[in-house]
Amino acid sequence: MTQHLPVLQVVIPLVLAPLCVLVRHPRAAWALAALGSLCAFGIALDIVSTVLASGPLSYDVGDWAPPWGIEYRIDAVNAWILVIVSLVSTAVVFFARASVEREVEASRVALFYAAYLLCLSGLLGIAATGDVFNVFVFLEISSLSAYALIALGQDRRALAAAFRYLIMGSVGATFIVIGIGLMYATTGTLNMADLADRLPGVWHVRTIKVAYGFLAVGCFLKLALFPLHLWLPNAYTFAPSAVTAFMAATATKVAVYMLLRFFFTIFGAAFSFDVMNLDMVLMPLAVAAIFSMSFVAILQTNVKRLLAYSSVAQIGYMILGISFASVTGLTAAVLHLFNHALMKGALFMALGCVAYRIGSVHIDAMAGLGKRMPATMAAFVVGGLSLVGVPLTVGFVSKWYLILAALERGWWPLAVIVLITSVMALAYVWRVIEAAYFREFPGDRETREAPAALLVPTWALVVLNVYFGIDATRTVGVAERAAEILMGAAP
Amino acid sequence: MREELVLRLAAKMMAPFILVFGLYVHFHGDYSPGGGFQAGVILAAAFVMLSLVFGLDAVQRALPLWFVRSCAALGVLVYAGVGFAAMALGANFLGYDALASDPEKGQHLGILLVEAGVVITVFGVMTTAFYVFADRGRRKS
């Protein structure tokens, strides 16, 4: 049975999704979603340990041998992504039971979980597959279900936000499929490993460079790289709390993974950096993203929106890590994929707790909550500190590697920028803390602590934030292995 | 339109043929142009036509929303079920060879069943989409 794990990882959530539609009962649908997430998480853990112990796994769907058939190929890089996605999904799904009951109409809850499972399986599929067209198919599965999930938000503007996301997402997906098509036209293959073999022979062909351009812009759009991030703030702000936590922690991460796969595994680091000068493209955009989006975040009054802009800035850190074009830089980027998923998951879930009790995540509505909802706000504070990069949290580990990579490359101004923007992060996190702890609670509202059903998953992620901040050997080990694979230094 | 005798009669007569043609497109999909996606749309088209002529309510009495929605889900299960069946018989996921004693027959059977899943899903999704949109317009007016 274990040899089927790579495909089961993706197929189990995919099969459970229609079951959710069939059973229609909200709690039963939730149970199926929880089952799917747990299975995916368990399988991901098994896969990652296998991959680390004995090298990449390969699975031929339908017994068609690659490069003709579809191959699922899992090495340290995507095993890691599978862990991130399924871990966050598991935490969010336990959080979602109470949160979704409050925020989504009862008649739609079953459909919600169906879409959730589809989105999960799409994201896992993108990560697991070794076939570029399959990437596109799973990208569409995850995106379409994501649009539906976002549209389920309470606010009327959720629909408009989902629609804009749909347009932008479709443009991005189209660009990616155009890129894939151009690659296929030039090389006649869709298998990643095969493409990697054949592409060096056609580096000089213009079609390949154009394909590269389309893939780059498509990925930039999907991962919300500044200035193509415009769809993200609204989508995150108006989606149901659980969806925001899930999407923020996984969707953009998987898009970054796509970028890494396309540019490092398929085209190769040499082509990306020597021929296409990818580092020179990415670095200014990353710096602009970090600076301008951190600044925008400082000025926000809706905390969900604030964190959404912060996400764009944090994506800037990952891209910055990639732009260093070194193993250390990629380690930082891959590490931050995981760490940022942990912190943003925790933060958005804490906000979900606030929304559950107060119904608003406006900064003024959070005044005095430090006393009324101590556990929730404590979770927010720890998550926020992690975002700032305070030692003993995962944020510090990421920043540490980013700065090391900057210094290694001799670009110390970038190291300084990373430190300065940490202070900017402190500024926007502080605004929330200030409201929660230093302002008086308006006396006319009765507010209690969020229920344990919400707090337990939130704190689970918070604890992981601290745990992997202190004991970073495992995460750093995997990230380094992944970075070596991507740079072509290890199989 | 309910009073238009010619239309009502023509629609009633055409519907079975459309359905049969849809099934033909499906079953012949592995040898000639066609397949699950097209067949599903053709099947759905029959009901779309019927509801245009006889009204949404009449069709929904025969084919309620919950049924078509379940179809959408069921088809996926059929598809994945074939995959799992192959897995249970010792092949990889969707490895049709294992479905029958003769690999070639297995391929036939597998593709047919998978396409059947696709037919059911596409039919369900198309009809659901039509229902949802048609319903929306009706409520507003």
Add this chain to the structure above:
Amino acid sequence: MNEKRSPDSLQPPEAGRPPAQHGPNSVPPRWSKRILLGFLGLCVAAVVAGFLADIHGEHPWEEVPLFHALYGFLGISGLILVSKALRRLVMRPEDYYDDE
């Protein structure tokens, strides 16, 4: 503009309380006289003892007789005068920062 104002005008008037400013004569008179006399005795004793004892300086300036006494007196005099001058430069009303 503030520099030109006299220090007293900065005082907020407070009715019903003795003025909060402590002038030089605010030491209780009877005690202060005894303490001052005792203090004067200490100064004299220190000077006399300084001449009697063998004072070995480490710094060249310490060769000057009664260097420490003179330095202490002049130093503090200078300190007080300079501080008074400094006040003209840096003093602001108490609520200067309140409108931050």
Add this chain to the structure above:
Amino acid sequence: MTSSLPPFLVFFVGALLAAVTRGTVRKVLLVLVPVAGALNVWGVEEGYAWQLEFLGYVLEPVRADRLSLLFGYLFHLAAFIAVVYSLHLKKAENATVQHVAALVYAGSALGAVFAGDFISLFVFWELLAVSSAFLIWSRRGPGSARAGMRYLVVQVVSGVALLAGALMRVHETGTLSFGFVGLDGLSGWLIFLAIGVKAAFPLLHSWLIDAYPEGTPTGTVFLSAFTTKVAVYALARGFPETEILVYAGAAMACFPIFYAVIENDLRRTLAYSMINQIGFMVCGIGVGSALAINGAVAHAFNDVLFKGLLFMSMGAVMHMTGKTKASDLGGLYKTMPFTAVLCMIGAASISAVPLFNGFVSKSMIMSALIDGGYMWIWPVMLFASAGVVEHAGIKIPFFAFFAQDSGIRTREPPRNMLAAMTVAAIACVAIGVRPGLLYGLLPYAVDYHPYDASHVLTQIQLLAFAIGAIVVFQLLKIYPAEIRAVNLDADWFYRRAGARLVRRTGDAVAQAGVALRSAAAGVARPMYEGAFRAHGPHGPLARSWPAGSMVLWVAIMLAAFLLFQFL
């Protein structure tokens, strides 16, 4: 001894327990924590170390040598005194927050002096900043929230500078170990700057003046003991014999005394006095000889005692009367005689009167200056030590307890406050009478005898005539009167100039933005109006306009990317 715990752990565990206990149980616990910690640290011997691996580097969260052990003993003593002093706190005074923050703060200070590498140091450095900020916020007075925030920002910036310097150093030397740093290269300067902020170097000092008087009466006692002393420790470890420190120390010792003369708030006067005393220590570290380092750390030890005593006596006054301004106080000796006497012991100690502890450490620094050949710095420091008499020796006790009777009638402070002050006073006198108690702990072997006739007599002459000058000026009515006022200091640059700058830049940016927008509107309006007419006010296409502009960006990106590749 391997059975010892890391010193900071005792305090952190204590803080955790203090957070969940109440009433008498917590009081017992609070007293027990420093005692248990002291017993623990007594068992720690030189060479004790605790290492762990982090991100591929060997970290040394605990590393004991004579220097860190001395500070370890000191911080336990200080924590004990300050904890006893704060036992009376009630719920209304935010007792839980204050107690927990104080224990974390003391534990972080211990962690910092035992930290063997930069990362551990940085962690404790930031913990110090955050935990101590709560001691300021807890006062909840007008301005303390803002002052606490300003304090925290400065401290965090210091931490960031430390981290940046440490990272560059790792990159240069490949080791994280915190030993001698020196001022070569940017990394050394960054670390120097980070420590300098905490040590209140001139122009970096104003956070201290700004924040300490805003703390709670008990909180300021903690504040006075730890933050700056950690900085002194770090300087002694990383920058001994750095010549610039001699001059920086001289400046620090001198400029605050002028401010102290005219400052009305007595706790702020003490804050200035604090910078002045740190000046002596910094100066000693700059000289760098064995005698000078001994003098500097011995003075740090003593400063914690007598400055703590002075802050405690002013805290007691503030606790009982709610006032700290010289212009509001006076005549309190009638109702608070014990406090007055204890305050005067502190004043005598800080003024380096023979038989008090300030004398035995300050003379070491003065002698070391001459031995080191700093002939022109010696008179400056002598002037500074005469200045101490003026503000801390005379002004503090005089205006609070004597001077003109303010009419305030109160009682002695709570017994725990008196007890804490008594312990500190006894320590001051004990070290003053028996310097060997302290000298035995110093980093280098000591062969220094403060009590020879020459030293004692010259010091008495200096002090007596310095006081004489004050008396004369008082009698001649030239002495500057106490006036309710704010004195501008370097904090003006960020509180006023900075605020103005931010405001003006903001205005300018806003204006530029308006101009830019109108210019852009001139170009974009015709296009926009065309689109507007075409699609109508609420047409479906008008609503998707933002999505359109997003797609426009996508197109621009693609075009730019391809152009970049083909040009």
